[in-house]
Amino acid sequence: MTALYRAAAPETLRIVPLDALTLVYHRASGVTHVVDAPVPEMLEALDRDDLTVDQLLTRLSDSYDLLDADPAALAIRLDELVEAGLVERL
Amino acid sequence: MRHVTHLTIGPVGFRIGSDWRAPIAQLEDLYRDYPKPGIPDFNVHLFAARPWRKILRPSVMIGGDYTIPDAAPLPLAQGLLAAEMGMNLQMALAQRRYLLLHASAVERDGKAVLMTGISGAGKSTLAALLMARGWRLMGDEFVLIDPATGLAHAFPRLISLKNQAIAVAQAAVPDGRFGPLLAGTPKGDIRHLVPDLRAIRKMAEPAEPALLLFPRFGFDAAERPVPPSEAFVRLTQSSTNYVHLAERGFDALTRLVQSVPARAIDYPDTDGGIALVEALA
Known part of the structure; x- marks a missing residue:
């Protein structure tokens, strides 16, 4: 079965775009993450719906110019976000 | 005791x-x-x-x-x-009430210039020399940012001058009150300079942060803007209690880097450093 992903509950995150980089404060852990594109876009897409890797890739490709539309690379990014607690794997 | x-x-x-x-x-x-x-x-x-x-x-x-x-x-x-x-x-x-930044600070007309950097970047020397030129010294070691207001509070302890900075400050503040020469400390020779009376009398007055500077001593004069994300990362590294303050620290620091311009300055000597700070402030 293909895993679905969902962003952590919005009330647990503080997302502050600064310039090229975005700050994500994770209330549950107290950790501040400094992230680059497409992480904020991933969190936004996964906040609206639970998505598989392929669905997320399609969603991001529709909305943004992805330089590297590689599902394997996106899955690695997602695993990192799951590890950090910013995304849940359902 | x-x-x-x-x-x-x-x-x-x-x-x-x-x-x-x-x-x-x-x-x-x-x-x-x-x-x-x-x-x-x-x-x-x-x-x-x-x-x-x-x-x-x-x-x-x-x-x-x-x-x-x-x-x-x-x-x-x-x-x-x-x-x-x-x-x-x-x-x-x-310290839990204020976000602590390892920085020196001076104030003029209610506007504070915060100078942070690694040991040897010249934070204390620049602060002492700016004090001699009429700025109000707010501190040479820590600046305290109030998460509730965003204002910088002074912490004007004795100015800690190290090695070559001792003679530089003695020349700039000839009538200053200096402590004893402490030779051969873990950081070399140290001599303390007492902040002037204005710094002491006004130490309870906070000031609005107006400029963040990241100075480096011993390089050809140069200046570049520092984007907010870089300022944020550098200031978390220079804060001893950012993690402990949790979301209050996050709020205070994001507000600071979003509202205050930041510049990295390289300077070859103290005169050059002072000129750069006064030109930017």
Whole structure:
């Protein structure tokens, strides 16, 4: 079965775009993450719906110019976000 | 503790106890114009590791509300430095009300210039020289950012001058009050300069941060803007309590880097550094 992903509950995150980089404060852990594109876009897409890797890739490709539309690379990014607690794997 | 003094630096009160008279006497002389706190926020203890160490090759251990285990003691001749390190230690480990930035700061017309950087970047020297040129010294070690207001609060302890900076400051502030020369400390030669009376009298007045500077000493003169994300990362590295303040720290720091311009400046000598700061401020 293909895993679905969902962003952590919005009330647990503080997302502050600064310039090229975005700050994500994770209330549950107290950790501040400094992230680059497409992480904020991933969190936004996964906040609206639970998505598989392929669905997320399609969603991001529709909305943004992805330089590297590689599902394997996106899955690695997602695993990192799951590890950090910013995304849940359902 | 046998010998005790109290002093207020900015919004923080200290009680300093010592097994020896000398460090307390030096503090009372150098901090004679500072107000005394009501109830101190932090305790600093200067004590002998063993009873006979009070007399035999006396060496000063630094303790207080918070202690670093296994910290090396200092010889009694450097007792003043031990007291200053003890106060810094309590601030670094226990300050929770303000976001603590390892930075020097000066103020003019209610606007504060914050200067942060690694040891040797010239924070203290620039602050001392700007004080000599009519700026209000807010501190040479810590700036306290109030998460509730975003304002910078002063922490004008003695200015800690190291090695070559001692002669530079003596030339710039010929009528300044200097502490004893502490030779051969872990950071080389150190001499303290007492902030001028204006810095002491106005130390309870906060100021609005207006410019963040990241100076580097010993390079050809250069200047570049620092984007907010880089300023944020560099300031988290220069804050000892960002993590402890949790979301209050995040709010205070994001507000600071979003509202205050930041510049990295390289300067070849102190005159060049002063010129750069005054041109940008």
